[in-house]
Amino acid sequence: MPELPEVETTRRGIAPHVEGRVITEVIVRQARLRVPVPADLVERLVGARIGTLARRAKYLLVPLEGEAPGTLLWHLGMSGSLRLTRLGELPKKHDHLDLVLGDGAILRYHDPRRFGFVDWLAGSTQQDARLARLGPEPLSPAFDGERLHRLSRGRRLAVKPFLMDNAVVVGVGNIYAAEALFLAGIDPRRAAGRISRGRYDRLARAVREVLVAAITQGGTTLRDFVGGTGEPGYFKQRLNVYGRDGEPCRRCGAELRLVTLGQRASVFCGHCQT
Template sequence: MPELPEVETTRRGIAPYVEGREIVEVVVRQRSLRVPVPSDLESALIGERFGELARRAKYLLLPLADRTLLWHLGMSGSLRVARLGDSPKKHDHVDVVFEGGNILRYHDPRRFGFVDWLKGDAETDTRLSRLGPEPLSPDFDGRRLYRLSRGRRAAVKTFIMDNIVVVGVGNIYATEALFMAGIDPRRAAGRVSLARFERLAETIKAVLAAAITQGGTTLRDFVSGTGEPGYFAQRLSVYGRAGEPCRHCGMELRHIVLGQRATVYCAICQT
């Protein structure tokens, strides 16, 4: 599914085409998404303009003059920019058409994503209010991980994927960050030292920043806002490489399942 870098890449990709542009038409082809498309979406958007797009965790926030649209890509969704005359494909569920002919088009084969109105603001909407800090913000560091992990028996990989601890560290990037930090993903979070958590926080920031810079990870279901795939997959060290040699020591990388998620690690480099 699209992870934080993919969502941030989408935000950056679509922003220049939609911010400040008048909305002239809205086409909803499928209302039955994970959350039903609001019945007033078409009437509410016509004549409006989106302000500066924002992201919170894996949610995109598209502000209007008096309220905000909340968009989530789910497991397989993508937002891309099309042009008038570009025929919609199967699973193209929502079009927002702008003056000048640009179309913000939502594609979602599995329909696990949604578009809905933000309820109140980011501090009060229950979908956002309990989320932890953004991983690239000053509010996230190794001390936070250490403090929240005391007494926790859960595997450290599962721990850092908890959105209350920190948002947006999905399976791919958790796997990569733990490898870069030299930490066994199976280790109990409560048995990781402060020094190692400080190193892990640094690698989480580094791997996410690198992925955003390179346009997100190339996944079968993901395309960026301009229709181009991401490129970070070309530099993955362990994710998806089970059975191949570790690029550091040559040991065959192992595959296990943690929290129902595939996990690949090096038994020599990660302890």
């Protein structure tokens, strides 16, 4: 499940193999993704040169240089992955899209649940509504306890869905929201507006800590992943609460509890998180 760390490690993993290459062929096997693959995608891409890859939130941005410059906006959804393969390597089930590059490499998109998408942006990426309304990157200076405190005043929403709101901060999904709240010792059910500045400072640090740790782990997995042999599970052994309901808290031994917040399973320690 691609969270921000996996999108980032995907970007780092594929960048050296795709940047500067020319797209010679585009194969669309399944156009019905979360957003339909644009009908003119193939003609726009063939002949274009790939620029420097970027990431914004969980979006991968692929700039394309050529007669009609633009940017691919790529989201891996929940089950999507990108890997490099070679001409002659037969596609497997759910391999929806291939970008064939001039040197015979193929950037192949795989997504069983099709929650991801590839879209084409002709103009500035900032003009796209999906990007324009995003909050700051969690690893940037613009994200801190002061921001969390300020935006949460008067909000009765539980702090966990508040933290997962992309207008507040991007890239914090269900897994890392739960983990950060555990590290910060905050009960995920607590109303966002009733948490002190000091506790938000600690939460912002916890978000950074867990994402940086996961990116480090994801990097290891990605080498295999990009090479085509690896599978998810990269950060699993480090999780304190996510997916561990009923098991003992690693800090105090109390049985971890499961509640639903904003339609999302939320595991926490009723003793360590207040």
